[in-house]
Amino acid sequence: MKAVVAEAYGPPESLTVRRMPVPVPGPGQIQVRVRAAALNPADLRMVEGAMHELAPLTFPHVPGSDFAGTVVALGDGVSRFTVGDEVFGLGLPRAAVAMATISSDPPSLTTGTMAEYAVFDADTPALAPRPAELAVEHAASLPMAALTALPVMRMGRFQPDETVLVIGATGGVGSTVVPLLAAAKAHVIATAAATDQPYIRSLGATEVIDHHADDVVGETLRRHPGGIAAVVNLAVPGDRLVAFGEAVRPGGRIVNVAFPKPDPAAFGRDDLTVETAFMTAHGGDLTRIAAHAIDGSLPAAIGRRYRLEDGARAYRELIAEHTRGKLIVVMDEQA
Structure with missing residues (x-):
């Protein structure tokens, strides 16, 4: 062979x-x-x-x-x-x-x-x-992208109309997380280059921030002065993620995938939940993923x-x- x-x-x-x-x-x-x-x-x-x-x-x-x-x-x-x-x-x-x-x-x-x-x-x-x-x-x-995205979704407990910032949305995991968030009726802000914005919007992002041209945290707060509900990090090394906590309102959460994983104590906030999700497969997960793919979500x-x-x-x-x-x-x- x-x-x-x-x-x-x-x-x-x-x-x-x-x-x-x-x-x-x-x-x-x-x-x-x-x-x-x-x-x-x-x-x-x-x-x-x-x-x-x-x-x-x-x-x-x-x-x-x-x-x-x-x-x-x-x-x-x-x-x-x-x-x-x-x-x-x-x-x-x-x-x-x-x-x-x-x-x-x-x-x-x-x-x-x-x-x-x-x-x-x-x-x-x-x-x-x-x-x-x-x-x-x-x-x-x-498989690998979706079996990473599903733990992110479970850990994030995202609700309809919550605003969620997805960092690194154009990769394999991001291209799975964004449509799953959209299917959950979250308001998705995705980071992407200007040339990728039509693609990311086609996956379900409501807003896009050009991470090459904009200060992502500053632009997020300009658009949402009260802060957002959650950040999903798929790209920034976890030890450089602390600044993104500024965009999250009190009681919000950060779900991380990138390595190295962040230290929750580094954020200095008791009101912020910081967790890292790992690729895992439970019985029925791939069947659930296939169903999402077949129905177009x-x-x-x-x-x-x-x-x-x-x-x-x-x-x-x-x-x-x-x-x-x-x-x-x-x-x-x-x-």
């Missing part, structure tokens, strides 16, 4: 596309013919060695977590899926079992989705059947599409170029 491969720790430029043995499912595992896979910055952080202590990779390593595909083989003891089932979801590298255990129970592990075939553990809430009404590429774009946010033979280039462009939503690799050939 063809796959995107890292031969050792290194930058995105070190990735290549070459042939690898097709992975074989063991007990409790399924083999999936991958039809589409989405890129995530975490794929590259692992390849670069930034997570070496937590997830020491073995090489050659196939990156990739998000996918949609078809079950083609079953390991012993698998009863949840059958051959021919259409599925979608995510898995983390087997070296990242500690991280995977936090994200889902049982953990979801994979041989890597940037390949024509991948193996997954079957009994995990991070995998689910793909409804026929949900397009393959749309399904592949959703979670539109496809696909920035660019690539063939597998261009998968290494896609990772380079993920870092080097401005992107909207998710970058998707489509598997055109199977071998």
